[in-house]
Amino acid sequence: MTETRGKPSARRADLVRIAAELFAERGYRATTVRHIGDAAGVLSGSLYHHFDSKETILDELLSSYLDELLTTYREIAGAEPVTALRGLVTEAFRSLGEHRAAITVLQNERTYLRSLPRFGYLTKADDEVRRIWTTVLRDGIEAGAFRADLDPAITYRFLRDSVWVAVRWFRQDGRLSPEELAEQYLKMILDGITA
Amino acid sequence: MTETRGKPSARRADLVRIAAELFAERGYRATTVRHIGDAAGVLSGSLYHHFDSKETILDELLSSYLDELLTTYREIAGAEPVTALRGLVTEAFRSLGEHRAAITVLQNERTYLRSLPRFGYLTKADDEVRRIWTTVLRDGIEAGAFRADLDPAITYRFLRDSVWVAVRWFRQDGRLSPEELAEQYLKMILDGITA
DNA sequence: CTCCCGCACCCAAGCGCTAGCTTGGTAGCC
DNA sequence: GGCTACCAAGCTAGCGCTTGGGTGCGGGAG
Numbered sequence: 081m082t083e084t085r086g087k088p089s090a091r092r093a094d095l096v097r098i099a100a101e102l103f104a105e106r107g108y109r110a111t112t113v114r115h116i117g118d119a120a121g122v123l124s125g126s127l128y129h130h131f132d133s134k135e136t137i138l139d140e141l142l143s144s145y146l147d148e149l150l151t152t153y154r155e156i157a158g159a160e161p162v163t164a165l166r167g168l169v170t171e172a173f174r175s176l177g178e179h180r181a182a183i184t185v186l187q188n189e190r191t192y193l194r195s196l197p198r199f200g201y202l203t204k205a206d207d208e209v210r211r212i213w214t215t216v217l218r219d220g221i222e223a224g225a226f227r228a229d230l231d232p233a234i235t236y237r238f239l240r241d242s243v244w245v246a247v248r249w250f251r252q253d254g255r256l257s258p259e260e261l262a263e264q265y266l267k268m269i270l271d272g273i274t275a
Numbered sequence: 276m277t278e279t280r281g282k283p284s285a286r287r288a289d290l291v292r293i294a295a296e297l298f299a300e301r302g303y304r305a306t307t308v309r310h311i312g313d314a315a316g317v318l319s320g321s322l323y324h325h326f327d328s329k330e331t332i333l334d335e336l337l338s339s340y341l342d343e344l345l346t347t348y349r350e351i352a353g354a355e356p357v358t359a360l361r362g363l364v365t366e367a368f369r370s371l372g373e374h375r376a377a378i379t380v381l382q383n384e385r386t387y388l389r390s391l392p393r394f395g396y397l398t399k400a401d402d403e404v405r406r407i408w409t410t411v412l413r414d415g416i417e418a419g420a421f422r423a424d425l426d427p428a429i430t431y432r433f434l435r436d437s438v439w440v441a442v443r444w445f446r447q448d449g450r451l452s453p454e455e456l457a458e459q460y461l462k463m464i465l466d467g468i469t470a
Numbered sequence: 471c472t473c474c475c476g477c478a479c480c481c482a483a484g485c486g487c488t489a490g491c492t493t494g495g496t497a498g499c500c
Numbered sequence: 501g502g503c504t505a506c507c508a509a510g511c512t513a514g515c516g517c518t519t520g521g522g523t524g525c526g527g528g529a530g
Contacts, residue, residue, distance in 0.1 A: 227470050230463070270468060273465060
């Protein structure tokens with residue numbers, strides 16, 4: 081009963097999606113199992129037929145997002161630096177649409193979650209993402225595509241933060257599509273805002 | 276007794292600082308009054324001699340930061356666009372050092388806090404900050420200092436997020452001073468990262 | 471100088487409440 | 501008849517906060 085992994089029951093997936101919206105809106109810790117139950121139309125105790133803890137629900141949400149992101153990123157990373165950077169930024173915005181809830185939770189409660197043994201893989205994922213971006217930047221600087229006076233570490237943090245924090249105001253149904261938004265950002269990032 | 280304002284007792288100020296560090300590390304909601312008491316070397320109940328609620332501690336932290344920030348911003352806003360933008364960015368980084376805890380809490384729990392009646396002033400402050408930045412950007416675009424194809428609203432969010440979210444990794448004692456860091460950021464923001 | 475009172479500061483104990491989670495049982499479907 | 505999905509009821513731990521009382525110190529009256 082209550083397998084932590086596997087068993088991709090449709091109901092189980094539904095419940096993850098329902099909980100994800102609440103986690104994103106109110107925060108993971110501020111969302112109670114009774115909230116989740118109400119939103120799903122069941123009593124809070126009934127959730128424990130599907131999951132053995134509230135953490136398990138979050139785990140399923142986060143790990144599935146990170147798996148997909150890293151898979152896509154590994155493919156993009158091989159390309160020529162400017163193309164790769166455009167790809168990383170565009171993919172980040174695209175993922176904002178599909179995984180808004182997961183990204184929001186990660187943004188707002190990353191430091192807390194990393195203190196939980198169960199979510200140790202968050203640090204590993206962060207490290208790989210950082211490695212991919214900084215490699216692209218370093219290659220681009222060496223190849224003369226990016227400015228030579230850039231610090232790859234600072235530039236990475238600047239780009240990563242600028243893009244991902246957009247989850248706070250990004251809406252899937254907004255007036256700009258993820259691709260258009262990525263274009264606006266790339267315009268500023270690549271060429272600056274000076275006339 | 277237990278005046279919410281006034282009476283700037285030294286002990287009271289100490290307690291705010293102690294609580295601020297915990298709020299920043301573990302989050303406001305995840306920090307219990309017992310944690311604060313432990314860190315301060317008193318029992319949790321003793322905190323209520325100084326403050327009438329946990330919210331009051333946070334309020335004192337946030338409002339004092341916002342007061343200072345807005346005062347400085349109003350002065351900067353008058354200058355010529357590029358100078359003003361440089362000033363806004365530099366001041367933001369400078370405030371990261373002095374008000375790291377307050378900014379961290381605001382970044383991580385802004386949406387929750389805004390739902391509390393007591394913290395309605397956060398929305399007002401946000402509005403004024405937005406007004407100041409977008410005015411600078413709009414003036415700069417009209418004056419030909421910034422690119423004409425920029426959307427002021429998107430550009431503002433991009434800049435604001437990029438700078439403030441740096442609180443997640445910025446350390447007062449890091450290898451770069453706030454001013455040096457602001458220079459690095461301004462280099463990327465104004466002229467882009469392309470060679 | 472002494473006495474004592476008021477005040478700032480804190481302790482000890484516990485209240486009411488809600489959190490995540492458990493347990494035993496049941497309705498319906500293959 | 502077993503399996504999935506759920507209910508009804510309630511457990512324990514920990515939350516923010518209260519209450520009544522104690523301690524040391526500074527300052528005015530005698």
